[in-house]
Amino acid sequence: MIYLDNNATTKPSDAVVQAMERALKEAWANPSSVHRAGQAARREIDLARAQIAQLLGGVSARTITFTSGATESINLAIRGVLVAMPPTKRTIITSPIEHEAIRDLCVALQGELDAFAVKHMPVSREGVVDASALESLIDESTGLVSVQWANNETGAIQPVDEVARICKVRKVLFHSDATQVIGKLLMPSELQCDLLSCSAHKFHGPKGVGVLHVREGLGIRPQVWGVQELGRRGGTENVPGIVGMGAAAREAIAWLADERNREAVATLRDQFERGVLQRVEGSVVIGTGADRLWNTTNIAFPHLEAEALLMLLSESGVAASAGAACSSGSLDPSPVLLAMGVPEPVAHGAVRFSLSRETTAQEIDNAIDIVARCVAKLRS
Numbered sequence: 001m002i003y004l005d006n007n008a009t010t011k012p013s014d015a016v017v018q019a020m021e022r023a024l025k026e027a028w029a030n031p032s033s034v035h036r037a038g039q040a041a042r043r044e045i046d047l048a049r050a051q052i053a054q055l056l057g058g059v060s061a062r063t064i065t066f067t068s069g070a071t072e073s074i075n076l077a078i079r080g081v082l083v084a085m086p087p088t089k090r091t092i093i094t095s096p097i098e099h100e101a102i103r104d105l106c107v108a109l110q111g112e113l114d115a116f117a118v119k120h121m122p123v124s125r126e127g128v129v130d131a132s133a134l135e136s137l138i139d140e141s142t143g144l145v146s147v148q149w150a151n152n153e154t155g156a157i158q159p160v161d162e163v164a165r166i167c168k169v170r171k172v173l174f175h176s177d178a179t180q181v182i183g184k185l186l187m188p189s190e191l192q193c194d195l196l197s198c199s200a201h202k203f204h205g206p207k208g209v210g211v212l213h214v215r216e217g218l219g220i221r222p223q224v225w226g227v228q229e230l231g232r233r234g235g236t237e238n239v240p241g242i243v244g245m246g247a248a249a250r251e252a253i254a255w256l257a258d259e260r261n262r263e264a265v266a267t268l269r270d271q272f273e274r275g276v277l278q279r280v281e282g283s284v285v286i287g288t289g290a291d292r293l294w295n296t297t298n299i300a301f302p303h304l305e306a307e308a309l310l311m312l313l314s315e316s317g318v319a320a321s322a323g324a325a326c327s328s329g330s331l332d333p334s335p336v337l338l339a340m341g342v343p344e345p346v347a348h349g350a351v352r353f354s355l356s357r358e359t360t361a362q363e364i365d366n367a368i369d370i371v372a373r374c375v376a377k378l379r380s
């Protein structure tokens, strides 16, 4: 299988699998126990926390809370901040191109939280939020701004620096869903956001473990009560998962240190786009005008159903996705693409191909050929 669905999840690396196996066999004690076995498990967690803090640009390890993944981190960040705010400050400003974890949470909070309100920043045709609109959207009711670092469907990198600068000046908290960038981009040495969410399985770590970074000095209300993780997230820690995330962080730090690694995959992604555009008449790449993640391309085959194409691709040995993985199986076009103004017949035929640091030139050559043949077959 040529696996081009790395924004949905990545394959755990050999080092990650080995580290987790070792943790399961040797660090199985409860990290809260005072005996030596418990303390050995605690040290494993501390080590992983330090590695992840380094991957996040060198934040303090104390700012890292382990969760079950980005979805939980996002829920903890947004609920944890807004519940603690007075009802007069419960407006969130976000964007229509966020992951469902945020979009659906905002819908749910409308029925749950007194005086909760949502405002949306506008998005360009390239899939980039308009940070300048934030100035006029922020008012005294704003409790939090939440903008993703990069989009999971198009790879468009968002103007987080500018959003962070405005939030700082206007004294509003800023959360960024950085799930698609952690392990893919070097983080600035001083993170400008107050809260940041990410997940291990997007950078060759295991599923079911993630992190919420909360700037030092900022209090948030836990959503799962208990003593662990400084009281921020109760529950005995997922030691093998955390160890796996730490190992994945260590590998990502080494890989990111050499810029040529990213350039090499970006070149493969560009070759893939060029090859498909040449071979498939009428195909279009969505959001090319944006600064994009090196691994992502979203190519539309207008008037085809993406689901039909995905199934044929899968039978022919290529794994890809339509929009967000979680919405696969639904015939609705991606709300993210619609929010960018992509016309419905085009959005219906949009397929996301996402490479990884393991994708090879041979795989890309073969994938171009397979995509061209599958589209031709469906069209005929």
Ligand code: PLP
Residues within 6 Å of the ligand: 007, 008, 068, 069, 070, 071, 072, 099, 101, 148, 150, 151, 152, 177, 179, 180, 198, 199, 200, 208, 210, 325
């Ligand atoms: N945010 C973004 C941008 C994502 O791409 C994903 C995963 O698809 C998530 C959040 C949710 O991550 P998790 O699967 O770890 O809950």
